[in-house]
Amino acid sequence: MPVLTLIKNAEVFAPKSLGKKDILLGGRHILAIADDLSMHGSLPELEIVEADGYYAFPGLIDQHVHMAGGGGEGGFHYRTPEISLSHITTAGVTTLVGVLGTDGVTRSTRELLAKAQALDFEGVSTYIYSGAYQVPTRTLTGMPRSDLVLIEKVIGIGEIAISDTRSSHPSEQDLAELASEARVGGLLAGKAGVLHLHVGDDDQKLSILFHLIDKTELPLSTFVPTHLNRNPDLLEDAVRYGKKGGIVDVTSGIRPDKHDHVSVKPSKAIRRLLDAQIRPALITMSSDSNGSSPIFDDRGKLLAMGIGSIKTLWEETVDAIVQEEVPVETAISIVTLHVARILKLQHKGRLKAGLDADILLTDKEYKIQHVFAKGRKVVENGEAIVFGTFENAHDIPGSPQSNDESGEKSEKRGRPMLEPSDEDEDDFPDRDERQAKSRRRHYCC
Template structure:
């Protein structure tokens, strides 16, 4: 079947104006000013007239706890698995899964199985190997081998630094992990990215800057996340960006009014005002991850849960509240993520790319979503549900 999306305001993510988009199977085959509707005798074709709506690349979320996370308040605080419609109704067509704090009762094989299940249900999913702790939890016994041999594994993460929940690896241990990840990426033609959870500790981005300065490993090997967790860390991100690194801002936040986290939309505005290029910023949701709160002495005081819906929400706020141009804000959740994760057919609307499209109304709310050419959400309602969803 062909699908023809007509009269949409298309963003690639730069604005292309009013265009038609033709899809065959799971691929975009043409983007043009006007694509005539073929005669029905030619083949079966589905036409969507989206006049007045914005057609943007499907959102990519590079940090989701697909099988849940948490546990900072005991076993009862383990967060649940994500559902397909949690992602699609948030405009997300590609998600990257990670374990997080709990590398004991959560397992890499379970994460891999969940990623494959989401793929069978209709979206694209990848994973990082490892968790907060060192030595890393892996599938094959070696993080490099995981990246080389398992197609869904595109890097290591989220490994924790500058955090009291980290296993406190030495700089030499962390160099070794990074080198293995880079080699795995080179040999498999994948990102081999090291996705780093950065906590509130004073070390901050120190390890990453030192490795980039004193080894042959480039700074783009890292994607540090939670960079907006406090104003000091956000300030420190400037040096990282100046050295050519990309930073990831977390869109989920706690309900604690005393939380020092800077909203991702506001943090992006700050970085841009300080001279950062929009190409150097990504957003991620931390969806289904636990958001624990600790006092200054390290005592647990509360827990919230991350939401994938925050990804679109903070992108909206970046445009509507912070005055960031839509084509720049879209980069944070589309092409920038695709570039650093080496997802070459994602993040754009052009011929040959995967037919992942999110269609937004004037207020940037989700109207429809197509993932790999399949209509998943229509008029804001999911029409494809996960296997065990009601």
């Protein structure tokens, strides 16, 4: 891994347009952005990335990902899988926030935290919300507030379900208490302390939130309702909420298809919110990746089941730019700068010297070419070059994909996938050493 990386001649959106610039990366940070950062003399550990004809954007921040899996509506076989590192990075996402969702029984906040730690080690930045759909909600320490204060990766409470038959139908008092826990926990820990709310299809829409903000002094910035493009009526409620100064989060993974004839396409929902004069800084978008997407009929019968994809986040951002004519700076801010500000991730969401080197390079058709996460190139020429530990099952002895040995006795089965290194004090290769062993495929842990 090079000590320094120089990105040359990219058209930079920080997300504000800066024109054609060079970007110098060192370690996990951006060291400088300037017109010409050509290096004079011999620097053998400098990698130069020629980016003439490319756009440079901040890496995307996805604030709603079922990183440890989700779902379960319809039975155990509908439990969705964990997300893999290369799925995240090839989608242009470099920072993500994990949620549990419907299933707070067979899945736990501990499991979510462990997955977040694993992905962080493998190369992207991760955070989680403490909780699940239900109230009282699921926690690590027994109290949502203490989760926020004591667990570094916990930045809020959620996703708590409202206006949904799968919720526990929390009262205004229940939500007020949870919002207070989130706010005070955030104040004590210097974190965002948001209450992240799943909003379902019920006719109540955002009514409980309107009542709550009228009856309490809780700041609107405490509440982050999501899935607001689920249907046109809910989107209109979101317009009312946004006009009051509330944050409105569109879900890129909820969009019309052969089973869903109700939802509003995310890029069109963004256009609607902007046309309604909602302040752009209040508009965000997240993917709901790896969550289940059940379609029920009027009687509650399950008709179809899908799974959210993290790739929709960039797809709908591009559609907002190309199809809905949303200015590039505005569209990019919705999935970078605005999210970072709301979640108080001061080192994320912008391209600026001193901040994390999370960078997305695309061609002029907005096709992802290169991705840097925490200063390390993880996608090159549109293909992942850094992979999670078990992403290539063919290399795992005893896996179903290792057909050469299936059904036969093998002494290699069950053995460690990675060999020890004599050079490491702990007798196990560190991350950078393991990743340096292969230019074609890297394994991060």
